[in-house]
Amino acid sequence: MKRAGFASDPGRARGRLVPEEESGFRSCFQRDRDRIIHASAFRRLKHKTQVFVEHEGDSYRTRLTHSIEVAQVARTIAGALGLNPELTEAVALAHDLGHTPFGHTGEDALHALMAPYGGFDHNAQAIRIVTRLERHYAAFDGLNLTWETLEAIAKHNGPVTGALPWALAECNATFDLELDTHASAEAQVAALSDDIAYNNHDLHDGLRAGLFSDDEIAELPIVGDCYAEVDRTYPDTDAYRRRHEALRRVFGVMVADVIDTSRAALAGSGAESVADIRHLGRPVIRFSDALWSDLRQIRAFLFTRMYRAPSVMVVREQVARVVEELFPIYLGDPRQMPRHWHGEIDAAPDETALARIVSDYVSGMTDRFALQDHARLTGRDPIRH
Structure with a gap:
């Protein structure tokens, strides 16, 4: 598909903090995407919580x-809108x-612990990772x-x-990201694709966990129509296929609506360039x-029945203690950290x-x-005691 005038053009990119000779066979945005995929922090996402803690099941x-699903949705939407798919995919991935172990539970615990030192924010930490920690x-x-x-x-x-x-301020002081404007349309696509992916897959994971039933979510807007369509089209299909067919239709409804x-x-915006998108004063991907309105009802259901389900809350309390106990141990005795961190520890001014x-x-x-490090340092398993 022909690229729109407001699509990000790799040939007009503003460059990198450290100048590099560009690749002869990959655009600069393709190269960014590839570096993200090969990053250690990206690999570690394999064993980081989305909603259910990693040990609770392989499915x-x-x-x-989640990041792979977001990238797939984002690339589809970007292509349909004539945007740059490689930049969109890089952002989605x-x-x-910057997420901590144990998802938002871990982030909340670490933010509280870091309150005297400037707090913790996973979006800002992502910037710190890609500018310093890799x-x-x-x-x-x-x-x-x-x-x-x-x-x-x-x-x-x-x-x-x-x-x-603080982590974002540190980067912005060196490489002004014009934080008071909206981002490119590609970035906005990545943000909406995140919403699409988790609204869909959290329904699927909640069903798998037995937190609610197919009949219960069939009462929700969008979802009910999708189940009804599957029942008309495949009246004799088994329950597992019925569920998958319905939820993939929910996915499709959200993607088509955004497009x-x-x-x-x-x-209607009149935007003809990326600069126009940034200075419109409102998002254009929505x-x-x-x-x-329908998604707000789905989110409210998920909040009550999944994110705040009693069984989920018990594990959240347990894993929060892991972060709450690990942090002061390392702060009090930082040489418990691996040897390759010691040089940085020794150079810390305060x-x-x-x-x-x-x-x-x-x-x-x-x-x-x-969990393993907590057991090593405390001699306790917080999940069982």
Whole structure:
């Protein structure tokens, strides 16, 4: 499909913090995407919680499978709207790099522990990872991503105003990401694709976990119509196939709505360039008002029946203690951390700098490693006691 005038053009990218000779066979955005896929932080998403802690079963989504699903949706939408699919995919793959072990539960615990030192924010931590903490390249720290990819990671959910998270402020002081504007349309696609993916797969994982039934979610808007369509088309199919057929239709409804609504919004915006998109003062990638209203009902159901389900809350309390107990152990005795962190520890000028190093280490842990390290350091298994 022909690229739209407001699509991000790799030939006009603003460059990288450390200048590099560009590839002869990959665009700069393809190269960014590939570096993200090969990053250590991306691999660790395999064992990081989406909703269910990694040890609870092999069939539930993890941060890695979620990110892959987001990237698939994002690339589809970007292609339909004439946007740059490689930049969109790069942002989608990177959007959760900064997550702690145990999902938002781990993040909440770490943010509270880091309150005296500037707090913790997973979006800002993703920027810290791709600009500093990945240390595989001889010429620079981080992945040396293009300005466009960094901008998109930083503000795919909209402009970032007010007091900045310290990790984002640190990067922005060096490479101004124009945080007071909206991001590119590609970044906005990645943000909406995140919503589409988790609204769909959380229904599927909640069903698999037995937190609610097919009949219960068939009472929800969008979902009920999809089950009814499957029943008309495949009246004799088994329960498992019926569920999958219905939920893939839910996926399709959300994707089609974003494409149709955004196509109209882009056409009505008068935008002719990426700069126009950034300075419109409003997002151009969006759900229709009707579908957004339906999604609010689905989210409310998931919040009550899944995210705050008693069985989920018990595990959340247990894993929160893992982070709450690991952090002060490392802050009090940072040489318990692996040897390759010791040089940075020794160079820390004050407790705030040291706490941020400990935060980098703890937030980078997988669920599995955090549980193992907690058992090693405390002699207890918090999941069983």
